[in-house]
Amino acid sequence: MSVLAPSSSCCGTKTASTFPSPSKGGSSDKTPDSSAKHPFGTVAVIGPPNSGKTTLYNRLTGLRQKVGNFPGVTVEHHIGHVKGEDGRAVALIDLPGIYSLSPKSEDEQVTMDVLDGKRPEMPRPDAVIVVVDSTHLSRHLVLVARVIALGLPALVVLNMADELRQQGGDVDVLSLARQLGTPVVLASATNGEGLPAIHAFLFSHSGSPRPLNLPVLNDAVGCREWAVRVGVNASYRRPAGPVWTHRLDAVFLHQFWGPLVFLATVVGVFQITFAVGQPLSNAFQSVLDAAGAHLGNYLPNGLLRSLLMDGIWKGVGSVLVFLPQILLLFLVIGILEDSGYLARAAVIADRTMARVGLNGKCFIPLLSAYACAVPAIMATRTIESKRDRMATILIAPFMTCSARLPVYTIFIAAFVVNRPLLGVFFGTRAAAMLALYLLGFVMAVLTARILKASVLKSKDAHFIMEMPPYRRPTVTSLALRLVDRGRAFVFRAGTVILVVSILLWVLTTFPLHHGQPAPLQQSLVARAGKVLEPVIAPLGFDWKIGVGLVTSLAARETIIATLGTLYGIDPESHSMSLQTALRHEISPAAAIALLVFFAFAMQCVSTLAVVRRETNSWKWPALQFAYMTLLAYGGAYLAYHLMRL
């Protein structure tokens, strides 16, 4: 037995003085010697996945946090600040969820390095908060012991105290603190229990702790025996298990109802984005249009007004209108993920995913790829099999992301007459949209099969997935996701699309002809577009679409802004709405070819950048770009010529 019992009565008293009654969690730093105490500079928050660490972190720092990435590795961290009563702030670093401190994975290696002060970009933390799930105490105590053994001032947070009690569990916090030699607090990120005690810890730096002799942890069985003994000494009563989780699983993992609920959920996600999101986006569009018209009245006629209204407002606005729809999609997926349902969905999808050589875990990133491939590709980190992960990264951009939505919506509205097919809710337009979604999906499946049967063939495919209990998603964590994604989208509209809009306006307006913009045919953009035209003519595209394709390399939805600007400037289509102008300029066959092109093509700088970061090489994004572009060109060519038969 390689366990040394900590003999630490002194630490026990220290714990008791900092937290007179930890179970109430209401202590403050108003201890007699509070004058000697000062806040920590930087505190790291670590803990296993599913311990509610991030929820607690969000609760402590609120929306004041930044996501960062450690250079050279795909490990993400958050930095936020907690303000004390006197206005002083403590920097809180949220490190990735880890099960152990044996540097086996990249996450664990980076966490170790940060705690040892070996990452140059980040100062060594002055203290650590270890967040564990109090309902799984014995399993997580080993990680706690390892962190404490590092010698930094540490606070052990037993999270999910509310669940522990509801399920009839209990633990003697003081006894646990005495055994571990560190303060321990029962907390609940959901209802705020224990937060004052955590605050008190952050703002009451009172010297370094004595290094402790904790178990030498290199044998799993020994560690577990130690953890169980510590638990028994602290009269830990294990909870009976979440009743609601069992009840819900009886339905969601039912042999018959489970798959039905799964299908209903997937259909529901899309139904909500269209049935609720579309009207929202339309309303937002009218607001933007009205505001634009109003603002335009204040500007004198001339080049400046043309730049601001025709160039910038139209260009940026045509993309911005999709914000409500995109946020809604992220909200729905966020609720599914935070509630714990997606883990069940992964179990249900596993068999089907196995047919294409993937596993159930790949389902979660692929579902989020319908919102955006960028977070989806980052979410593939949970897939342990490197080859499965790579295959998922490579097929994720085929899923119809929200940036394709504007293109599909406008082209379908312009070229497909709406006739009811199956009742009022499913007409020809809905069918066309569904067909495009299926097209991307089928190509993803085919690509996965090819990859998994060749370069990414794996010897043994595994599926190991921890099922979190069902939880009510918290408003803060949902809000954080939305703010994060909304900010990224608006940022793109405000930078890439703004620049493209201005550039395009310049290229369409100049060279000036007697102080007036030249006719479009003689503008710089027309000259550039016509150079490109021979390449895309076989797809039925003219130079204006060519310009749109080039600008959409930055982001797919930019083509709408581009065509809006080009048609808006052309006197022939100046007074038409974008839809009428499209019908006037593009043949139906070319329109279909364009839709097929967009279904397959990799026109997204952000996705390429994230693939490069996640795979740590230029090879994969380059191959992916080439493959998808060829596929898009071939598909569009076929579609154009089939449509003209």
Added chain:
Amino acid sequence: MKLKMISNFTDASCAALSELQEGATGILSELDLTSRISEHLMNLGFIPGVEITVARSGPGGDPRIYCVDGAEVALRAELACRIGVRPVPRIAEA
């Protein structure tokens, strides 16, 4: 489709985890897996000596969810058949 048994457990009284019925319990005795996967499973609570109970499963019985040390972990049969357990006779609910 029945999975072929390819594992050789050192303890002859061991059964494969995948062979337990839903609701049955066994004591984990060995993991016949690569060290990387064993380690991952151990982090999730699959440590020799613990009790494992078979819970619900995905459509068609695969993957299955196993309760171990209060956690629930889903595994495919092809992996569970390499985990050796000693079945525990079922006793009345405490």
